[in-house]
Amino acid sequence: MAIQDQRRKRELLKLLEKLGVKNFAAVNWSLLDLALTHPSISLTHNYEHLEFVGDAVIRLVSAEVLLENYSDLPVGDFAAIRSIIVSDRFLGEIAEEYGFDLYLLMIPSVRNDKLGKISRLADAFEAVLGALYESTKNMTLIRPWLDPILIEKAAQVNADPARENYKDALQEWSQGKYKLLPIYKVKYNDILDNDNERFIAEVWLQDKLLGEGKGATKKASQQAAAQQAYNSIMSINK
Structure with a gap:
């Protein structure tokens, strides 16, 4: 279906070109326009x-990509890898890389909400999918450009023994070696360079500082601290 605003259609066309969509004639432009309309614009549309x-x-798509490229992996590993490549964090990063913010219609107060940016971009990315x-009732407009993105990320995650969940990996190591859990101390960052460093976390074990990290949320800062600690420990134990 066509949309009346030709300027808007040209903008959406640019996004599809960035993504690598080829068959523009098969696209339902009204649906694509809707996929990039935030609820702050309309409660119903x-x-x-x-x-x-x-x-x-x-x-x-993630399940099929994993089955096609890692058929020898246990199902448990499939689930662990897929949980990362379908996460809001990763989907939001993809959407940010392709500039979805330029095409997403929303009111100024939402656009200025930097803490909610990754979440709304992930929502918009899923909506575009x-x-x-819905334009074709199949994956022909999706898999040719999405598969390479997921394959690259899956390979990165599969090569990471911590599966990008450094808190769990560090906890498993500390319990196995000391029968203790790491302790996290989080504080607000008074010297705020950017919104991605809103919180500072420290991770301690047996009164020893193992790592520090910053993040936009307390959870993100703890993951960053755990990552530093885990990487340090693994490098020493190589």
Whole structure:
């Protein structure tokens, strides 16, 4: 279906070109426009329903990519890797890389909410997947450009013994070696360089500082601290 605003269509076309979508004639432009309309613009005409579809799409594509490229891995590893490549953090990073913020319609107060940026970009990314799927009722507009992104990320995660969950990896190590859990101390960053460093975390074990990290949330700062500690420990134990 066509959209009346030709300027908007040209903007959406630019996004599809960035992503690597080829068959523009198969795209339902009205759905794509809807996929990039935040609920702050309209309570009824927004991306939420398409996001719901897109959530299922990214999970299915991820499962197929893993089965096609890592058929020898146990199902448990499939689940661990997929949980990362379908996470809001990763999908938001993809959307940010492709400049989804330039095409997402939202009110100024939402656009200025930097802490919610990754979450809303992840929602929009899933909604775009939903729109492309609903355009053809298959994956032909999706897999040619999405597969390489997921394959690269899956390889990165598969090569990481911690599976990018450094808190769990550090906890498993500390329990195995000392029968103790790491202790995290988090404080607000008074010297705020950017929103991604809002909190500072320290991780301690047996009164010894193992690592420090910064993040936009307390959880993110703890993961960063755990990553520094885990990497340090693993490098010493090599």
